Amino acid sequence: MANGAGAKRVLIVVFASVVAASGLTWWLGSKVRSPEQAAADARAPKASLITAPVEFRELSKTLVTRGHIRVTHERPVEFEAPDVEGRPLVTSMPLRAGQTVREGMVAVEVAQRPVFLLRGRGPMFRNLTVGSQGRDVSQLQAALGRLGYRTYDRPGHFGQSTATAVKRFYQARGYVPSPSGSGKAGSGTGSATSSPSPSQGGSDKGDPQVGMSEVLFLNDLPARVVKVSARLGKKADGTLLSLTDGGLVAEADLTEEEAGRVELGIWATVEFEGMDRRFTGEVVSVKRRAKDKNGNSFAVRVSGGGDSLPLSLRDEEVKVTFKLSGTAEKARVVPMAAIWAHSDGSTYVQTIDKDGTKRQIRVELGMSIDGFVELIGPRGEPREGDLVIVGEGRS
8 A cells, every 4th residue: 555655646746747847848949939030020010001081171271370359440439528517427328338329329428418429520619509600510410411300501501490400309319409508618518407307408498509518420420339438427538438330350469470471361260269159251451560578570350250240259369270372172182192103204192992902093183282282183083081092002
């Protein structure tokens, strides 16, 4: 029995030794390579084909920069507080930002007296009443006529017909004109009273007077209100409001080198930051201005915002993309690296199908921009979405 147990132990030891020797042999074999195998392992793997799709799009060179929305032709409406009994405070502000102002509307009410906006070039520099003569009277008569209050006095002469037209104009807007000679010289307003009625300060008795502080002549009506500066209960002096007879534009800041690449009339796309809103317009001005700390020295304006955009977008930041050059319409476009030339000067691209089939297609080239080229012929192939072989790997 003892001899049998010893024999088993010998067999186990021999088996373990054989297994260990086999493992050592396999490990050594995995680490030892022939010179040929080592050279094969050192070679770079076979390069895979690099392809790019045929695109159908506009080919354009662009310049992207930042800018802000500005208002065109913005002008302040200035007002000198009249010398009235009491205090020349704003008692009503009927206009709001974004509103369209038309001839005959009230811009502001001061001490319960109206300040009308009429179209004209000359300033209102004196009170006008029966007996007044001059170009300012002609300007007033023309404005009354446009609003439907015809006068039959000779132009430039404030007669009874003009007086009647003035009364009707005031009354249609809820006011009564001041009587001739009321108030202090040059004020053109009646006395403010504690009564809330807007017609206070005027009178139906005697000849009517158009006070020089009750009319503002502006040459750019109708217009839109950009900003209202007057405040209810505050003194009416200085800028009442700002108007514009234009729309919104984008103004981009460019360096001198960038401005040299932008021409009047080229197109640009304006995108609002954080909004799903954009518009396309053309460059309408390129103006030099003082350099700032960033070296920007040119302001480029892009039209196209117009009346379609609310004035509340004024001063919003935008991204402006200028289209400097390119195809007028969409075209088939491939990378320049996909173009191959034969010895005879002809050019071709090589396409590859899903099954790996390669085909050479002779092509004619158009405009090239930023590493891409337009294919202008033939019409049929390659089609949009076809894969062309780029760079190495062509046969």
